[in-house]
Amino acid sequence: MADRPKTSRHSRQAKQPKNAKQNEQAQATPSKPSETPKLAKKPEQVGKAQQPMEGEQQQPQMPNVEDVWTEAQKIRKLLSSQVAKLRREEDVSNIPRYEKLAEILAHLRLLCVQTLFMDYIYAAKENVEETLWQAHVLVNSEYRNSLNRVRTAQLAVLKSKLETPYVRFLKLSQRFYEEYIRRLANRYGIPELQVAARRISSEQKDAEDSNSGNGGKDRTNDVPSSIRLMALHSCYMTLIRLGDLVRYRLQVRHNKKPSTHLL
Template sequence: MSAQVMEKWSCALKIEKDLSSLLKDKAPRFDDVETLIEKLRLTCEGTIFLDFEFAQKESVERHLWDAHIKINGRYRKVVDHYRQGDKKKNVVERRKVEQRYVDFIKRSQFFYKGYIQRLASHFSGMKELRRIAHRLSLEALCVDERVKVSPEVEKLIDMSCHATLLKLGDLSRYRNNLRTKNRSWEPALGYYSLANDLDPNNGSAHNQMAVIALADGHHLDAVYHLYRAVAVNEPHPLAKGNLEIEFKKITAGWEKQRSQLKSDSLTTLVWWFVLLHARYYEGADFATREELEKEVLSRMALLLKEQQFGDTLEKFVLINIAAEYFAGEQVKDRRNADPYIKELWKSFADILTQIINVFPPQELKSVGYLLEEDESTEGFKPFWNPQYPQDCNPYFDHASHRIKSRVTDPGVERHLPAMEMQSRIRDIVLCGLVLQPQDQYPNVPVTVRDGAFIYIEEALPVAHVSESSQPFPQSLPQDQATQDISLPKAYQDSDISVPAPLQSVAAFESHTSLDHEMSYMVDNILDDADTTYGMASHSGSKHTKGSSQSSRARFRDLDA
């Protein structure tokens, strides 16, 4: 580390100290505050670009952002003071403060967007960083020569960009909170989505998106994002607690909400669904569980026939998967989970059998790029385990032996919806064929017999794959990892004899036919979709002990 770096950082620390002292005044001079924060931005950024590793070690970015948080807090306090009581008084002063607050946020946004632009222009390589800069429409700045850094420093730079995107999202959120009309969370959600795109293994972006969902009272979105924030390699430290708070709010608020529900709306289904998961999260069986489950399934079956709600349905599915994963992590060393795991494997085998009865595996093709749901679920831990064979990885292109491209990447041509549907089904069937209970797959109690997937109870020695278990091979032989599905050799000749398809994927000409097929499958699952289970009665309204107190708990975000 050079003397120049130390001098720059010492200057930044002095400015930070002066700024903190100024903000402690009862009525801080905001002109002086703006002058100091501008100086602090320049000196901190100068330190970062002089020695990036030193800056990371000294948490230079954290110091700078903490200063922004303190200033934001003072502005909010002053604005709230003017907005209380008689709004007709001090109108001029209030508008001046609000405009100054908006200007502070705008300048902060300009600085942090410029920081990403300077990172992308200063360092060589950095493919992901430049992709993000392109998404933000930030052109590269002219520099004499880009600096080449080690892979370790590249990782630090990507982390810095990820943190900066979260800050830009927070700044957009502060700005929208200040508005009294024409409010929109889209800019904030856009930055959070980019942050998650850059590092999907980090749960921070989803936790912040949950903060927005709660601000608008969207409980389904809040539960969805909080589960996504915990079901990753790097869970957000507050996400688990926030999820518990949200479930307690849902349970405590059910009695009031019940009287406002309509009998046949999607809103009603959403409320039953989140209430069911809130009760599940308590970790104990409850008297109305079966009624509540049947009510959710019944309403879902009806809506599948009557209207499209794909985005909501996808959230239902991912919440279910995340909840199962989260619960499994809590009980993976307890044998009483075995009965539920067995039911899961039985359902898995039954669904695979129904799929191959309709879609011949040999005819299914892969599109070779990430589907929309693949992009949105990158980093979702339940969907990938390094112990699984590579052929079960939906993000891996077996033909190129690389991670699949994105549909927005240059040179990638998107296929028709029917072809994408084939690719989805192909991935599901391929996993079922690969995970056979041979010597290398002792923990998978499913095999293929007489043209069907069969659950084998005796093949389940443990509920979960442990670290000491024999690892899955990372890929199939080359002839099985092609664009077309080649069945595992043991099943090519006799065991799988696929019945004639009821309706081939290739015959699907539109979304209408896909919806018809979905309705057909729903009819097979639920014989009597019109049954009501009395869940509009008092049976669904039992509360958890202490829920009224917990409902007052505050939802926490990164600014807490």
């Protein structure tokens, strides 16, 4: 019987390292690289499916009272920084800068009122009303200081230009606090508040309120005694602030008669 050629065994042994090397390369390389990104995209696809369809209206989320008050405090700091900048520059001719204060203050009023009527007890603890009033005092003081720097005859034109936004600020502030008392009376229905609201309202304004369709829809029934006392105190302090605003207007325009319903 003929011997097998020796070369066949050696050739098989020679091919073995080559196959092992190919196996190592196959293990180090992913079989289907495109499969991994597909798995990674699944969470995004789920998130997209949860979004509302085009044309579908998403229900607005009610703001949290703490978040509203936090935003109000940020606006209060912005107002303080703007007033400080005006005092450093001492440029009373920059009338738009003073009008900018009124815009910031209007935003602060809105946020403070939202805080007050979202959670009255929380607002009382955070001293929201006093914070808002001190913001008015700050703006009023800046106007008065600026007017004192332009009292000379040479600056009469500039004085008149500065008085215009100042008087507008006082009028808007007075209307805001009058409306606050009316809304407070409408919210809680306390007889003393309703009397105060009628005292500061003209007959025409009363007619507008009665026809506005509000009809006390946001009124709180069965007002707790603690809230009743706080609301009465708030009304009392607001009337004092209204008196201050009238006095400021009289000091600017000496020939202007005071509002009789506030005196």
